[in-house]
Amino acid sequence: MNVKVDEALYVIERVRHLTESTYVLRFSRNGMEFNPGQHLVLGLPGSSELREYSIYSGIHDDFLEVLIKEVDDGVVSRQLKSIKPGDKLEVRGPYGFFLTESGISRPARLLFISSGTGIAPFHSYIRSNPEVDYQVIHGVRKMEEAYDIRHYKKGSLQVCTSRDNQGDFEGRLTDYLLEVDIDSHRQVYLCGNSNMIFDAMDILRARGIPQRQIFTEVYF
């Protein structure tokens, strides 16, 4: 239970605001080794409130990044939104096995399905392994929430927007899954809110994707 606080402090390098509520926090890597898909537990130093966030940056970056959406009654996401370069951050981890334990075998064909900030682990994976054969289906409310779309290979990202018509598909990503051809040989990874994951799992199984090819990480 003893925590060496000094060793857990990381320095904020940059805060990049993507929308009014969503931002990317970049901080020192301090030599941390991780696998894409793992998450960190972080918060302000000395605060008893810490939260889990998936790593957004790649394994070759010399910094760490997390993608955070400020939630209405959230404590940590609000505190961190006002953090400044040079400030300190308490970080624990990395933890988790999403994307690694299932043993992505190369050359695998991957289908990443995410809602909102659930795209973070896939961003980390793709940034770490740009050569892989992947497709991303990202469900958001508005196109402005399709974060960093230029980081994905052309044609490999399908944005489904439920509240505007600016995406590649107008409607929920589950509606898109019902309409689009799905390669049944792809390994499918789902990340985001549980309702999306449950609905998507039902559709995928009904469309012939075996359960053993489906892997999940629930955010809320």
Add this chain to the structure above:
Amino acid sequence: MRYHLITLGCQMNLSDGERIHTVLKEMGLVQTDSDSDAHVVGIIACSVRQKAIDKVYNQIARWNKSKNHRNLITFISGCILPDDRERFLKLFDIVFPMSEVNDLPGMITSFGVATPASLKLPVKGIPGNEQIFSLWNIQPDYQSAFEAFVPIQNGCDKFCTFCAVPYTRGREVSRPSGDIVNQVKDLIQQGYKSITLLGQNVNSYGLDKKGRELNFARLLREIGQTALQMDKMCWIYFTSPHPRDMSDEVIKVIAAYPHLANQIHLPLQSGDEKLLVKMNRNHSMERYREIVHTIRKKLPHATLFTDIIVGFTGEDEAQHQHTIEAMKEFRFNMAYVAQYSPRPGAASYRWEDTVPVEVKKRRLHDLNGVLQETASKHNHQTIGKTVRVLVTGSDRKPGYLKGLTEGKINIRFQANRTDLVGTFVELKVTGSNGLSLEGEMATVNITAMAPE
């Protein structure tokens, strides 16, 4: 000076407690079964359920009240969530993590001035596990002459959404395999009959060492081989494994070595695919089914135990029904069914606890009903057979002793011989009473494993 120690929760806490006994006895303190005549009293806490933490608050209130008329030093350790720890600092004289148990004598002797524990920075987030090795290096003061626990791993990296263990015990750390094998060897040599390898996720043993340590199957093989060479009758168990890390190799090793007991505890938590996802268990029902199939095939006599949570946030009637169906399908011999209670720090603590208490109670009752059916059926089939039993003590029924089969099924039999406690006997099963058996003595004083 006398001390009294209360251990709450799991076998890991019992094992930690045996090391606290050693530390206190080496200080010259004498153990007493009653807290009323003790000078030092302590608790090893459990945070898995709120009920266990409520017990701590009740106990310390009583002890603090008794300080009005006697000198008493109180301490607490074990699995403690950060918020409770803050409160315990005000209620207990000494609060320390198990990894710092070696400092306990200093904390007690310097009590009255600021203690090292009270001067520490408040603990936040996930605890470090750096000093757990010093805990493991303490020779435990075994509280039983025939049953012992051997920690092989501490902490958890799995982050199931309902569980706060990663926040109380830190991340997974494996104990060196050489130390584990030596401790098991020593216990067998001393005549221990039931040895349980402990960890929050025993079958992820070695993974934290990234190839520089044996994996769990190989560790089991080493232990099985060691026990075989010593040729003394004993049963070796492990708990708890995670289905995600349960390899066929582990099951094959158990089948290959007679001392590795035919009993597997495999937590299911829910029989609903989506709830498993929401719990972040990271295995499917299909995978669980495959493991059970392999167990039944390779270990046809093994009993199967499980843990189930009813009323997890969002669980509806259809999902509950899936768990009922799963329990019928897997025919568990024992299931520890618990009502979901949100644990501070766990991810699900921030989700609405949607299932009313009355519904949780009813669902718990439903599952216990299924367990009674499946376990009774299995137990009934053993009537007339002769089973080997480790006698564990006197039964509540006067004139009877109680014991456990290799599969950890409770059995009682008529005998007025307390000298049999801690020995193996063979009993002819004469009856079944739901989850337990009744038998009559056939053979006593068994010292070697049964022939193949």
